[in-house]
Structures are given as structure tokens and as C-alpha cells.
Amino acid sequence: MRNATDIFNEWALSGKDKGMEKNHEAAVKEMLSYLIRGQEDPFSFIDAGCGNGWVVRKMKDHPLCEKAIGVDGAEDMIRKANANDAVGNYFYSDLLEWAPEEKVDFIHSMEVLYYFKNPSELINHMKLNWLKPGGKMIMGVDFYQEHERSHTWPTDLGTHMTLLSEKNWVSLFNDHGFSHIENFRANVQNDFPGTLVISGVLDSI
Numbered sequence: 001m002r003n004a005t006d007i008f009n010e011w012a013l014s015g016k017d018k019g020m021e022k023n024h025e026a027a028v029k030e031m032l033s034y035l036i037r038g039q040e041d042p043f044s045f046i047d048a049g050c051g052n053g054w055v056v057r058k059m060k061d062h063p064l065c066e067k068a069i070g071v072d073g074a075e076d077m078i079r080k081a082n083a084n085d086a087v088g089n090y091f092y093s094d095l096l097e098w099a100p101e102e103k104v105d106f107i108h109s110m111e112v113l114y115y116f117k118n119p120s121e122l123i124n125h126m127k128l129n130w131l132k133p134g135g136k137m138i139m140g141v142d143f144y145q146e147h148e149r150s151h152t153w154p155t156d157l158g159t160h161m162t163l164l165s166e167k168n169w170v171s172l173f174n175d176h177g178f179s180h181i182e183n184f185r186a187n188v189q190n191d192f193p194g195t196l197v198i199s200g201v202l203d204s205i
Contacts, residue, residue, distance in 0.1 A: 004115040004159045008074035017052045027187040027195035042066045044104040049112030053081030099129040107137040138199040173200040
């Protein structure tokens with residue numbers, strides 16, 4: 001089994017990152033709209049597993065966004081992010097080992113958490129070290145139990161993926177002290193049950 005970061009490095013070098021951006025754009029648009037709905041105060045934002053930085057660049061354009069940060073474990077993706085946005089805040093690091101200088105209001109993650117053998121560990125790390133009390137985290141995954149066509153992906157790509165159900169993902173947020181947990185499907189289409197989205201608010205640590 002290969003490391004997922006090695007695969008993403010190859011995708012960055014081959015230009016496949018642009019396809020990822022195109023394929024995920026509709027779901028991410030729904031997620032970001034949900035994340036910041038009703039927001040009236042300036043906010044800070046981290047994209048966990050930012051790839052080429054396209055979500056960070058999108059959030060930087062929001063008039064209330066004071067800081068948008070991207071972090072990714074694929075070095076070539078971060079190189080691409082810096083090339084696309086020379087004044088951006090992008091960090092090459094294992095997500096489990098990295099922490100921002102200051103905690104943020106919002107965390108976003110698309111198609112990342114299931115690549116970790118223990119997603120609960122990453123959620124806990126982000127809760128403790130990334131997110132302000134009262135902050136909100138939102139994650140989206142296309143690889144989940146109810147999306148049966150996705151179940152072959154670990155074999156297809158030759159990398160580890162942790163397969164959880166919608167109920168399992170909601171339980172992880174609940175277990176780590178998030179409240180106002182909501183789950184929905186984004187970008188639902190006739191041949192696709194949608195991106196599974198989970199969101200929660202961190203009331204306290």
C-alpha cells in the first residue's frame with residue numbers, strides 16, 4: 001500500500017489537481033456557504049489538506065476573511081499552492097504534527113480525513129490545537145459506507161482509506177465535544193449519492 005501523499009504528489013506534478021478542483025467545486029461551494037452563513041464578524045480559516053490551495057484562495061476573497069491558511073502533507077501540492085499564490089499561507093506538514101500560531105474560527109476539510117488510519121486522532125488534534133472555542137469545523141467525504149461505488153477506491157489507488165458510515169462520522173464529532181452537529185449530502189446527482197458533509201461547533205475544551 002502506498003502513502004496517500006505520494007499519490008497526491010504525482011497528481012500535482014501531472015496536473016490532476018485541477019481535475020480534483022473541478023470535481024469537488026460544487027460540493028465545496030455548498031460547504032463553504034453553510035460554514036459561513038450568518039457570519040458578520042471577521043474570521044480566520046484553515047483548509048486541512050489544501051492541495052493546490054484553491055479553497056484557500058477562494059476564502060481569501062471573502063470580505064470578512066482576515067486570514068486563510070492551507071496545510072497539506074503532499075509537498076508538491078504545497079509547491080503548487082505557493083506558485084499559484086505567492087503571498088498565501090501554505091504549510092507542508094503531516095496534519096497530525098502541525099498547529100497554527102493562533103487558533104482559528106473555521107476549519108474546512110474535503111476528501112482528507114479518511115486517508116488517516118485513525119480519523120478520530122486527527123479530529124481531536126484539530127479540536128485541541130487548531131480551533132477556537134465557539135469555532136466551527138466542517139468536513140466532506142465521498143468515500144463512506146453508504147456510497148457503495150466508492151468501496152473499491154482503496155484497491156483502485158493502492159492506498160489506505162478508513163471506511164466509516166454516516167452515523168460513525170457523526171459519532172466522532174459527538175465524541176470529541178462538538179455541538180450543533182449537522183450532516184447532509186452536497187452535490188447530489190442521479191448517479192452519485194452526494195458528498196457526505198458533517199459540521200459541528202466547538203463549545204469548549
